[in-house]
Amino acid sequence: MVGAGLPALAVASPTEFDGPGDEWSPETLLTASLAGCFILTFRAIARASKLTWTSLHCEVTGVLDRVERVTQFVSFDVTVRLELPPGADEALALRALEKVERTCLISSSLKGPVHLHPQLVVAPAAVG
DSSP: OOOTTSOOOOBOOOGGGTOOSSSBOHHHHHHHHHHHHHHHHHHHHHHHHTOOOSEEEEEEEEEEEEETTEEEEEEEEEEEEEEEOTTOOHHHHHHHHHHHHHHOHHHHHOSSOEEEEEEEEEOOOOOO
16 A cells, blocks of 8 residues: 555555454554544644643554444444643543544544543652
8 A cells, every 4th residue: 555655555464364464454554543543633632722741642442243244343442541740630631532532533434433441640749
């Protein structure tokens, strides 16, 4: 696969479908696209909300099933670990993550539901 101005991307079937498992598959590309979109959308929402944060890790698991004799994604689990500095507004952070779940282009384009599993970690205040 090639996008304008981008390096070629080799794809193969995943091991679950008897592929070699050593290259990107359409399935892994889809879940990676959801994770990437979630992160980029979060950055924009956090900036607009003036939310201070220190790190974000996003992991997506897609669930496949057979529906009417066709294999398809039936749901997606998005696990997000958001680290916040001491004194950060946790309620604002959670609202920002929930807004991302609703507004991310990829998640809102998917047929299966997207389930957000947020983990907020607030750094302890410095002692001294």
